[in-house]
Amino acid sequence: MGRKILLxxxxxxxxxxxxxxxxxxxxxxxxxxxxxxxxxxxxxSSFDLIILxxxxxxxxxxxxxxxxxxxxxxTPVLVLSALASVGDRIEGLESGSDDYLVKPFSFAELLAxxxxxxxxxxxxxxxxxxxxxxxxxxxxPLSRTVKRGGRKIDLKPREYLLLxxxxxxxxxxxxxxxxxxxVWDYHFDPGTNVIDVHVSRLRRKLEEGFDKPxxxxxxxxxxxxxx
Amino acid sequence: xxxxxxxALLAGLLALVSNLAILGFIYLRTHDATTNTLRHExxxxxxxxxDVYRTGGMPALRGAIADTVNYSENEETAVGLxxxxxxxxxxxxxxxxxxxxxLQEGYRSGLLRFADSTAPQEAALAIHRLPTGDWLxxxxxxxxxxxxxxxxxxxxxxxxxxxLLLGLVCGYILAQYVGQRVxxxxxVTGRITGSDLTRRIxxxxxxxxFDRLGLQINEMLDRIANLMQEVRIVTDTLAHDLxxxxxxxxTAAQAAGETSDPARRDQALASIIGQADSLMRILTTVxxxxxxxxxxxxxxxxxxxxDALAAELSEMYEPVAEDSDVTVLFERPPRPMRIFGHRxxxxxxxxxxxxxxxxxxxxxxxxxxxxxxxxxxxxxAVADRGPGIPxxxxxxxxxxxxxxxxxxxEGGAGLGxxxxxxxxxxxxxxxxxxxxxxxxxxxxxxxxxxxxxxxxADPGL
Numbered sequence: 001m002g003r004k005i006l007l008x009x010x011x012x013x014x015x016x017x018x019x020x021x022x023x024x025x026x027x028x029x030x031x032x033x034x035x036x037x038x039x040x041x042x043x044x045s046s047f048d049l050i051i052l053x054x055x056x057x058x059x060x061x062x063x064x065x066x067x068x069x070x071x072x073x074x075t076p077v078l079v080l081s082a083l084a085s086v087g088d089r090i091e092g093l094e095s096g097s098d099d100y101l102v103k104p105f106s107f108a109e110l111l112a113x114x115x116x117x118x119x120x121x122x123x124x125x126x127x128x129x130x131x132x133x134x135x136x137x138x139x140x141p142l143s144r145t146v147k148r149g150g151r152k153i154d155l156k157p158r159e160y161l162l163l164x165x166x167x168x169x170x171x172x173x174x175x176x177x178x179x180x181x182x183v184w185d186y187h188f189d190p191g192t193n194v195i196d197v198h199v200s201r202l203r204r205k206l207e208e209g210f211d212k213p214x215x216x217x218x219x220x221x222x223x224x225x226x227x
Numbered sequence: 228x229x230x231x232x233x234x235a236l237l238a239g240l241l242a243l244v245s246n247l248a249i250l251g252f253i254y255l256r257t258h259d260a261t262t263n264t265l266r267h268e269x270x271x272x273x274x275x276x277x278d279v280y281r282t283g284g285m286p287a288l289r290g291a292i293a294d295t296v297n298y299s300e301n302e303e304t305a306v307g308l309x310x311x312x313x314x315x316x317x318x319x320x321x322x323x324x325x326x327x328x329x330l331q332e333g334y335r336s337g338l339l340r341f342a343d344s345t346a347p348q349e350a351a352l353a354i355h356r357l358p359t360g361d362w363l364x365x366x367x368x369x370x371x372x373x374x375x376x377x378x379x380x381x382x383x384x385x386x387x388x389x390x391l392l393l394g395l396v397c398g399y400i401l402a403q404y405v406g407q408r409v410x411x412x413x414x415v416t417g418r419i420t421g422s423d424l425t426r427r428i429x430x431x432x433x434x435x436x437f438d439r440l441g442l443q444i445n446e447m448l449d450r451i452a453n454l455m456q457e458v459r460i461v462t463d464t465l466a467h468d469l470x471x472x473x474x475x476x477x478t479a480a481q482a483a484g485e486t487s488d489p490a491r492r493d494q495a496l497a498s499i500i501g502q503a504d505s506l507m508r509i510l511t512t513v514x515x516x517x518x519x520x521x522x523x524x525x526x527x528x529x530x531x532x533x534d535a536l537a538a539e540l541s542e543m544y545e546p547v548a549e550d551s552d553v554t555v556l557f558e559r560p561p562r563p564m565r566i567f568g569h570r571x572x573x574x575x576x577x578x579x580x581x582x583x584x585x586x587x588x589x590x591x592x593x594x595x596x597x598x599x600x601x602x603x604x605x606x607x608a609v610a611d612r613g614p615g616i617p618x619x620x621x622x623x624x625x626x627x628x629x630x631x632x633x634x635x636x637e638g639g640a641g642l643g644x645x646x647x648x649x650x651x652x653x654x655x656x657x658x659x660x661x662x663x664x665x666x667x668x669x670x671x672x673x674x675x676x677x678x679x680x681x682x683x684a685d686p687g688l
Contacts, residue, residue: 086569087527158542
């Protein structure tokens, strides 16, 4: 199902590449190449998502974002930035964006985040304590219990958080960086396979004794929980 | 108006004001002293003559007046006896002191004329009325006192003019001196601006404000020189370290272009992306190091529990460590240990240390993470049981991107210790490497004094 996405990016090559990819995913993409125009379009019509470059001619991305939030436009915003330091990421997130992606990034990473943000908008009505099911897997957020095929699976607290995040993004690709940011709340790149090891432990617990895999590896992108 | 002139004028003005105060004081005191002495003598003389009249009557008084006139030591002595109409009866005075009011007894000053003189003179007088109605006037004309006063006033005036001139001269000399010292500093800073960073401001060794200014500038220069040196090392090393990933990337790209086998091409392309990512990682880490060294990010400091962070990280790395057959041990302290700092960066530093320990110290079988605090500082340490780093190479390990193991191929890994040190520095703390006998202890020592702590220059750089 296609969505309306506003892409504010001054680098034409990047913009064309992203617009092309997002259009192929079935979204309709409107493009803008500077901050003022981007802000004008964002306030003028309604979008499901805004992808905003941080460094723009005219009005920079953070100012556009602040202006949007000040005008009570709550459209999810994904900030793209070449500013990669931990401090820059935190500043980007604290200025009201919903996600922050450092350039260069793979399209898979961008797509995963776009999908997560679009889904979050859709799922905003879901109560946080609502039971989650993926195939024969049942997750009870209130008691933090997990069952598969009626059998209880013991998870460590972090494994549970990991699984819950996967389940809330059921059927969508979740990247390693997303996991690190969302499950551990760390905004740096650890540089080792630390996330993979955690995911494979979780996978072992979920799939041991069952034929059907639940937690899939998506090559070049990340992981996906799907029945 | 130049500063020199302004300093000279200010000094001159200050000298004038202080001299005026002192001279004024002298004037008042000497003036008072002369008039007081005169007054005493005059009153006493009057009282003596009145006593003579009381005991000996008019004849004795006339004798005493004559004696006073004839035998007086100074010629200013004035004595006169006048009848009630003011006609002179005895003495050396021509008339009663002129007065608008009716004549009264007591001490006063006034103009009077000596019998042998035509000009009236200023005099201090004691006036008595005798029971007969006659006036007894005795006193002293005071040309001496007046002369003294005149001399004094002239001298004081000259003194004031001298003081003003001297003040201006002193001010000029002072301004020259101050100007010279400032010019020295300016000359040195000028040469430094002209890119000679090794110059230092000469100090007089007296610890005066100029020395302190010079010292401050010299310290600033030391720090700048350190940073420049560091930048040079980082640039050199970076240029050097980037060569191998770039050349691997180039090889992979070439391989992808030459092969016709799709599977091999995919493999080569994946390798290109991997190399590009590792290049980005190096660059991000270098960026993080330079930002931390430039003290950027302090505005993101907050209070957090260091022990909770350590527990989280040890849990995070526990599975990775287990895959390398090493255990991460962390004994959580009984009470929370709070610190004011950059949670994300400290997490990154500690995670770098743990990763290093896993990578190079896993032979030892255990990695011990600890958080300790005393009154002044909090120490987060990662200790392994691996081969460690010999003492003489520790500084190099931190400084030169830690490329002790030249066979290492993972990009950016060598920056871990450098980044840890930069992050410690951002917090005003230290990064220490120590011998775990055997193994390496890498510790972040962070001051607890909080956000106002001003870090000093990097040691060992």
